[in-house]
Amino acid sequence: MTDLATTLAPERTAPVPVRPRERSAVGRRVLVGVLAVLVLVALWELVKVVVPDAGGHLGEASVLPRTDDLAMPHVWTIVDRVLDPETSAAGSPTVLSAMLSACWFTLRVALAGWLVGSVGGLLLAALMQRWQLAEAALVPWVVLSQTVPLIALAPLVVGWGGRIHLGELEWQRWMSVALIASYLAFFPVTIGALRGFQSPPAAQVELFRAQAASWSRTMRSLRLPASVPYLLPALRLGAATAVVGAIVAEVSTGTKGGIGRLIIGYAQSASGDPAKPWAAIIAAALLGLVAAMLVSLLGLGLGRYRYAEVR
Amino acid sequence: MNAVEARGVGKVFASRSGDVHALEGIDLTVAAGEFVSLIGPSGCGKSTLLRLIADLDTPTSGELTVFGKTPQQAREAQDYGIAFQQAGLLPWRTVTANVELPLELHGIGKAERATRAAELLSLVGLDEFAGHFPHQLSGGMQQRVAIARSLAERPSLLLMDEPFGALDEMTRERMQTELVRICAESGAAVVFVTHSIPEAVFLSQRVVVMSPRPGRISAVIPVNLGDERGEDLREDASFFAAVTAVREALHGTPVTARGVDLR
Ligand SMILES: Nc1ncnc2c1ncn2[C@@H]1O[C@H](COP(=O)(O)OP(=O)(O)OP(=O)(O)O)[C@@H](O)[C@H]1O
Ligand SMILES: [Mg+2]
Secondary structure (H helix, E strand, O other), X not given: OOHHHHHHOOOOXXXXXXXXXXXXXXXXXXXXXXXXXXXXXXXXXXXXXXXOOOOOEEOOEEOOOOOOOOOOOOHHHHHHHHHOEOOOOOOOOEHHHHHHHHHHHHHHHHHHHHHHHHHHHHHHHHHHHHOHHHXXXXXXXXXXXXXXXXXXXXXXXXXXXXXXXXXOEEOOHHHXXXXXXXXXXXXXXXHXXXXXXXXXXXXXXXXXXXXXXXXXXXXXXXXXHHHHHHHHHHHHHHHXXXXXXXXXXXXXXXXXXXXXXXXXXXHHOOOOOOHHHHHHHHHHHHHHHHHHHHHHHHHHHHHHHOOOOOO | OOOEEEEEEEEEEOOOOOOEEEEEEEEEEEOOOOEEEEXXXXXXXXXXXXXXXXXXXOOOEEEEEEOXXXXXXXXXXXXXXXXXXOOOOOOOOOHHHHHHHHHHHOOOOHHHHHHHHHHHHHHOOOHHHOOOOHHHOOHHHHHHHHHHHHHOOOOOEEEEEOOOOOOOHHHHHHHHHHHHHHHHHHOOEEEEEOOOHXXXXXXXXXXXXXXXXXXXXXXXXXXXXXXXXXXXXXXXXXXXXXXXXXXXXXHOOOOOOOHHHOO
């Protein structure tokens, strides 16, 4: 969450208008992404070649990890393993299809959480923009909320959820997971939206005041459009953290069906089948990227508002 | 009814390093349809006075009315249009949409907005740029969009703070002539802040000269160069005489009269 520091940093100057990014820049970013993956693969294999199988030792202390095939399987072993059946049982699906359906489950839960968190974050930011007092009172709590360890929260949420019966609606396990994901997603969105809402320069705010525009009108026609360059990165970051939150929540609430559970399950067979947990870990990381990318699609129709994207 | 009436208006900004007396004892009346310029050294409170009239700030003493109402009531009734030093355009709106903003905020229909915006854009000479975004315009062009926007609702009072500051001399003189024409046509009163003596003289019926620390009115120079103010007026002896008068008031000492030769 390196973006957090910049997201939280107080605004010094108004964003300088720049032209929307060109299409070729998108292509370059994809290329850079692919290169980064290749470099990572090369490094992985290099470590395996250079560092002895037993790892590096300084006297008694181990300073480098073991690099034998059990601890660090070859990249191609992992790829191979993904395409093989999950277990030796007859009719077992491949690891790939098991992971895909697990990722699909987690992605939906994470996006549900992201949606709730984003709406909550936007409302909270609007509230804080409306009343300075609310901002002064709430910001410390918003920041503090993120220091509560997720692991501690999970059983609580499941406990509360179990007691909720809203008519027909039966509280489901996945809802607890989504709620925890939303708890992580709401933070960057709140901070980003607040900064965005406060971003219009005095000349613009006073123009609306001079027109006797109401608060909600000013919100709709000035603050909301002005916040887009702040909101999009915040929403992207929120999507990535929602996925992390969903995975951790799955593990700590013992929710089945998602990639979090799969990682744990595969890890238990690590000694005999070391490539499997690695495959699941990679899948989880990719899932975060996919979620962030899905959210960036939101920005496609908003070109004219992205005159000065804050990244 | 007078457009603006100020009686003993003062404004003190409280700050940690002590109070700043931005304005003190301002008495000023601007009649309906009258064009009044404010001129004075930097920091003498010209913008502050304008902001008080626009109800963007409140006076700390004295009494201020706009069309017989409090500034707040006047603002809520949309009695004035503003064009300030910073154009304050919305970067995500096209030039047309920026000009339409005040109309849109007050629920004017689409068709009427479009006609009015087209009208105003040709007035400020920007019809070709109607579909452009602000960042595609020069500073002077942005300023012209802001002026067009201030005129959108045909306000009976225009508050302008160095609106022509960013314009080149030629455009500036053209805009001045246009402004005189617009005001004559619409009968709008104008309070106009400027640093240019010739500009103040060309535009105004009265030039209000201010002095700093605390901001006060040090002189009011009636100009009255007539309603027909064409380009040739800028070469006229009466114009130079008025420029001299304002300059003397501004400097506080009589400049040696050199009559019409003074440029
Ligand atoms: N918000 C504020 N807080 C504190 N002091 C202020 C504030 N606004 C203006 N001042 C002070 O009030 C005085 C008058 O400022 P103002 O902006 O009205 O000057 P001005 O005549 O418009 O100057 P310029 O010609 O440079 O635009 C200045 O001394 C300024 O420092
Ligand atoms: Mg000023």
